[in-house]
Amino acid sequence: MGLLLWLLSLSPAFAQAPAPEPAANQAASPAQLADLLENEASRNALIQQLRQQSEAAQTAADPKAPATDVEAAAVDATPGVSRQLAEGVQHFFADLSQDLGEAAATFRSLGTGEGLRGMTVEVWRGILIDFAIVVAATLLAWALFRLIASQAYARIDRWLAHHTPAPAPQAIPPGAPRPGLTPQSLYRSTLAVVGALLIDIAVIALAAMAGYGAGVFIAGDTGTIGRLEALFVNTFLAVEIAKALVRVVFATRYPHLRLLAMSDEVAVFWNSWLARLVTLTGYGILIAVPLVKAMFSPAVGQMLGLFIMLGVYIYALRVIWTNRQLLRDRLNRRADTASAFFGTLLRMLARVWHLLAIAYFTILLGASQLAPDQALPFMARATAQTVIAVGLGLLLSAILTSALARRIRLSDHWRSRLPMLEARLNAYVPAALKGLRLLILLGVALVVLDAWNAFDLSAWLMSASGSAAIFMVVRLGIILFIAALAWTVIASIIEHRLNMAAGPGGPSAREKTLLSLFRNAALIVIVTMTALVLLSQIGIDIGPLIAGAGVVGLAIGFGAQKLVQDIITGIFIQLENGMNQNDVVEAAGVFGTVEKLTIRSVGIRTLDGGYHLIPFSSVDTVVNHMRDFSYHVGEYTIAHRENVDEAIEHLKAAYAELQQDEVLSPELLEDMTVAGVTSLSERGVTIRILIKTSPGMQWAVQRGYNRLVKKHFNAAGIELPYPHTVVYFGQDKDGNAPALPLRRVRPLSAGAAAAEVGHAPAPGHTPRQLAPEPAGASDEVLGNELDTVVDEDGDPKEADAPPRER
Helix, strand or coil, X not given: CHHHHHHHHHCXXXXXXXXXCCCCCCCCCHHHXXXXXXXXXXXXXXXXXXXXXXXXXXXXXXXXXXXXXXXXXXXHHCCCHXXXXXXXHHHHHHXXXXXXXXXXXXXXXXXXXXXXXXXXXXXXXXXXXXXXXXXXXXXXXXXXXXXXXXXXXXXXXXXXXXXXXXXXXXXXXXXXXXXXXXXXXXXXXXXXXXXXXXXXXXXHHHHHHHHHHHHHHHHHHHCCCCHHHHHHHHHHHHXXXXXXXXXXXXXXXXXHHCCCCCCHHHHHHHHHHHHHHHHHHHHHHHHHHHHHHHHCCHHHHHHHHHHHHHHHHXXXXXXXXXXXXXXHHHHHHHHHHCCHHHHXXXXXXXXXXXXXXXXXXXXXXXXXXXXXXXXXXXXXXHHHHHHHHHHHHHHHHHHHHHHHCCCCCCCHHHHHHCCCHHHHHHHHHHHHHHHHHXXXXXXXXXXXXXXXXXXXXXXXXXXXXXXXXXXXXXXXXXXXXXXXXXXXXXXXXXXXXXXXXXXXXXXXXXXXXHHHHHHHHHHHHHHHHHHHHHHHHCXXXXXXXXXXXXXXXXXXXXXXXXXXXXXXXXXXXXXXXXXXXXXXXXXXXXXXXXXXXXXXXXXXXXXXXXXXXXXXXXXXXXXXCCCCCEEEEEEEEECCCCCHHHHHHHHHHHHHHHHCCCCCHHHECCCCEEEEEXXXXXXXEEEEEEEEECCCCHHHHHHHHHHHXXXXXXXXXXXXXXXXXXXXXXXXXXXXXXXXXXCCCCCCCHHXXXXXXXXXXXXXXXXXXXXXXXXXXXXXXXXCCCCCEECCCCCEECXXXXXXXX
């Protein structure tokens, strides 16, 4: 319907030629005055001119008349749709009754044989016969040319079906997703649809030319087509081109040329309904109404136009209300297969489509009756502007969706160097797409409101507020782009450094910690500054906000001194490289591995699995066991009866064996240092040794070395002292003590006694033979098992000790 109105507004037959006005300074004849009053546009212009002359005469007679009255008269004299609508509402019923009276008088004059508008019936019969000949010639030519063009339509449809792998549209059930089109198939479909439309328009133009030729042939020697025949030819062009555009959308006989995917039944129904509306409205308003006005009177034509528009309105409302739920269900099914944005639009349209259609036909009916001169041009312009705005908005949104919906892929090189850059860029795309869609939706809404005179877009754009709003949106976009770019660059540089390989040139643990903290701080600064700048750009004064934030910050600083102390202490600990992630430290009485470092606290995991979150304000001293190198400080106590030098030799022998271990030997930085005897106590003699190791390996070296020391001491029979106890047997009052029970043992032979001298085993010890570590024993270095001697069956047994007689 909107396309029809647009085409009709461009047709020269739409506006009737005004009746000739009398020359200046020349009295109009009764016939000229009748013609002047007959034409509605001339009549309105004459009324306006008489009102202006009346106001001017009143102002000249009364110079003190208020200026507001003159201005009001000037405003009233200004032509426009709004003024005519207001006047139409006021005089509608009066004009309706007047038209009914004039129509009745006209038909009474016909009954008396007075003729039609000053011409006899015979004259009108000749005019109508010529008009009928032009109509018949035009329609016959159109039918013939369309029959010939149907072969071209069929061939185009078959060609498109042959080159399109997707199933035909009629095979697609309603609401089912349409198969995706490749660029080649989309190009072919567009070319075929445009070609079919051009052929259809060419057929209509040829038929109009045939009708025009018939009119010229009928005119005879004058060589000029009659006004009524020209009116029909122009109307035929406008109406049939509008119907051709409808056929492009639905294409009932050629499913592959159908612009939208739908079943044949749906296409036939909506094509037939819209074709009836276009035909009834176009030929009725542009042919029947002017013909009746010319034959009878303007009042009769006005009444016929009212009846035609009422019929169109009632028919349209009936079809819309009957199919409201059916079309809603189909739109909802189509929304389920569309993208999120278009699915939301389709669901919104499904809920209100019938209300929009009813409102459109209501406005069309009211405008055609209240302002008949400007109703159709206004409706045509508003409809065309609305359709073009919505279509361009959907097209731009579809292009943006197609361009931005695809995931950004980086090369393997950049993905390895900047692992988070791809995910970060893809996270920006949905937000940017939503923002651009919102701007497009806002622009389409403004254009639509401007089309229906609900908003003056051009005046707003030229005004200061409109320019400021546009510049504000542009500035906001630039600020957001710069903020996103700054954060992306900073985060990418930090992540590139963090993901460099460890070793020379790679980041240290301290650098990783500081870079992670700097990244978080940069994010907070960028977000805060961006928010403040955006608020200032939208007109909010951020001065009080900053002052208030300073006062609040000062209050928080006084009330949260511990928090400030945490942050300051944490900053200096990081700057002084006090601890880093994965360091083994002791802080605030907690010993464990650092798992997390923030600017305020440190998280330490202890050996029992407990996670300790310690604020830096509670850290007085940090003991870091992972700096540069470490020491295993071993103190070994032997019995008083043992030889210290011999024990030191065995300690060195245990270290020499530790140096042969495949796992722990690379962690030994220097030779073992024997500090000497550190104490003589009631339990024994304590010997201290120092082993310098790589940072963090002192505990592994301690476990491995202690195992070897135990093995060597056992083999040498060196006693690790036990607690000594003095046994007292008691004494009676006379001073006599009970006798100590003694058992006499058989003396050893000379050879056995000689072998035992100086090699008596320690009490409670099981001597074992000293043997070198077998190959591949590095897996047991960190264990606590002792070497044992096995018998012939592979079972463990105690090592043989020198025989001793008790």
